[in-house]
Amino acid sequence: AWHRAAAEAATFLLDRATVDGRLMRTWKAGPGGGRAHVPAFADDHAFLVTALIDLYQGDFDPRWLRAALHLADQLVTLFWDDADGGLYYTGSDAEPLITRSKHMLGGAVPSANGVAALAFCRLSTLTGRTDLADKARAIVDRYRMLLDRAPRALGPEALAAAWLAGPTREIGIVGRAGADDTAALLAELRRRPLPFSVIARVDPDADAETRTLLPWMAGRVHGQEQATAYVCEGSACQLPARTPAALARRLDG
Incomplete structure (x- = not known):
């Protein structure tokens, strides 16, 4: 609301x-x-x-x-x-x-x-x-x-x-809006403070103009047809995470 x-x-x-x-x-x-x-x-x-x-x-x-x-x-x-x-x-x-x-x-x-x-x-x-x-x-x-x-x-x-x-972090999710797997990853992000971080979500079928807005999300894929999260610092990203537990490890690592 x-x-x-x-x-x-x-x-x-x-x-x-x-x-x-x-x-x-x-x-x-x-x-x-x-x-x-x-x-x-x-x-x-x-x-x-x-x-x-x-x-x-x-x-x-x-x-x-x-x-x-x-x-x-x-x-x-x-x-x-x-x-x-x-x-x-x-x-x-x-x-x-x-x-x-x-x-x-x-x-x-x-x-x-x-x-x-x-x-x-x-x-x-x-x-x-x-x-x-x-x-x-x-x-x-x-x-x-x-x-x-x-x-x-x-x-x-x-x-x-x-x-x-710095340092700052970019946290991106490639996933469909409203999908359960996307919601689960977002819930993991929402439950914790994330100072000096930005969060983005891109639909797997997003057009080129939308992807251009977020150049650090270029090449990020919807792995194995699952919502996938990327935790990056500058141009360096950790391994993709497809579950809330894996995302938590990336954020805490």
């Missing part, structure tokens, strides 16, 4: 709160179904990218991953500071201001830069987009002094720094 509600909210934002590919911050009900207005800020994009990654790892629908990549690219295109690195709060297409602020430190709500850095790390590991890892590293570098002296003052910024330091 929670996942369904999240998917409905994301669909609304992507379909009705987006105008000509540009995410909007507000939506007002009215005649004709309402309208979206006011261009979204950096934190709106960063939090939605994070949510879309979480949604993808919940149901493995590639539309969430495509949308996350689109919004990540918009973060860079509209908000990136080419001179000093990091993200401005307002987009380059917003109403001109005397100066563009850059929110680096969070409080009760994490900073746009920290949330974006961690999202860039996760997307880079999932999709092989090293340019996003480079942007995450540039953001983290702006926090270097604080990371060295008071890392507990930071949240997603510190997690992004740890992600970049």
